[in-house]
Amino acid sequence: MAERQGLLKSNPAAVVKSLRIARRRRPKGLTEPEVHGLLRVAGESKRGHAKRNYGLLQLLLQTGLRVSELTSLKIADARIRDRSGEVHVREGKGNKEREVPLNASARRALSAYLQLRPEAQPGESLFLSDRNGAFSSRAVQTLLRRLARRAKIARLHVTPHLLRHTFALNYLRQNPGKLVELANLLGHESLDTTAIYTQPSGEELAEDLERSRLNVYG
Numbered sequence: 001m002a003e004r005q006g007l008l009k010s011n012p013a014a015v016v017k018s019l020r021i022a023r024r025r026r027p028k029g030l031t032e033p034e035v036h037g038l039l040r041v042a043g044e045s046k047r048g049h050a051k052r053n054y055g056l057l058q059l060l061l062q063t064g065l066r067v068s069e070l071t072s073l074k075i076a077d078a079r080i081r082d083r084s085g086e087v088h089v090r091e092g093k094g095n096k097e098r099e100v101p102l103n104a105s106a107r108r109a110l111s112a113y114l115q116l117r118p119e120a121q122p123g124e125s126l127f128l129s130d131r132n133g134a135f136s137s138r139a140v141q142t143l144l145r146r147l148a149r150r151a152k153i154a155r156l157h158v159t160p161h162l163l164r165h166t167f168a169l170n171y172l173r174q175n176p177g178k179l180v181e182l183a184n185l186l187g188h189e190s191l192d193t194t195a196i197y198t199q200p201s202g203e204e205l206a207e208d209l210e211r212s213r214l215n216v217y218g
Contacts, residue, residue, distance in 0.1 A: 026199035028156055029166035035061060037151040038158070045147075048116075049130075053143065055113035056127050056135075060160060062106040063087065064167035064186050067137045067160035076122035078114070080107050092187045100185055168197045 030038070039061075042053040060070060069089045077088040085102035092098055102110070114120070125134035140160055148158035156162060164186070171182050183194040 026197060026201055027165040027169070028162070029169040030153070030156065030158070030162065034151070034153050034155070035166065037153065038147055041147050041150040047130075051109075051113040051116055052127060053147070055109040056140070056143070057147070057163075058106050058109035059087070059102075060163040061167055062103050063100045064164045064171075065089065065100065066093065066164065066187070067140050069187075070127070070160070071125075071135045071137055071140060073126040074122065075114075075117075075120050075124050075126055078102075078110055078126055080111055080114075085110075089187065094189065096187065096189075098184070098187055165197075168194075172197055 039054065039057060042057045043050050045053045056070070059065065060067075065087070069092055072091040073087060073089075077090065079086055079088070080102065085107045086099045087102060089098050089100060117124075127135045129135050129139050137160070144158045144160065144163075168182060168186060171185070172178070175181065179191055179194050179198070182188075182197070183191055186194065188194045
């Protein structure tokens with residue numbers, strides 16, 4: 001306006017770049033009934049794959065591993081004892097290694113699966129496909145789609161990354177404020193990446209605003 005009226009020789013705003021505002025929303029995860037339904041149908045898998053599918057699913061749900069980390073695991077990377085255990089991730093993001101603890105649910109599921117492979121060598125893949133080769137990321141995704149369809153989960157597209165989100169959200173629900181610990185488990189280099197799981201959901205914001213309105217105006 002001032003430029004058009006001759007008050008200014010040039011528009012000082014012309015060199016100002018617009019600010020791009022990033023809206024980071026908390027990822028969605030599966031509900032507890034959906035998780036139970038997914039585990040149930042995995043445990044009912046045919047052709048002798050029930051324990052394998054159940055173990056694979058439990059490992060994703062209880063550790064939050066990336067699918068590439070899961071498919072890279074060898075027999076020797078799963079260390080299971082009576083009261084503890086862990087998986088050794090050799091090929092994490094940025095080629096960083098880490099140890100991820102196994103809780104009782106994951107240990108039981110993996111132990112039951114590994115009993116089917118008593119002759120397996122330490123260097124063999126932890127999870128084998130139908131053709132007895134290493135599971136690929138695409139094969140895992142295909143398996144999860146089939147299990148989700150059988151479990152009648154249509155609200156969300158079930159992927160390995162959704163199970164990673166489900167693990168992270170559940171961990172913070174049970175361990176509020178433990179972002180550093182969660183970042184270590186997930187293999188995040190920055191806490192900023194992990195902090196997305198602390199973002200309030202739209203439903204929570206609406207509930208907070210509703211309570212605020214009621215408290216102020218009665």
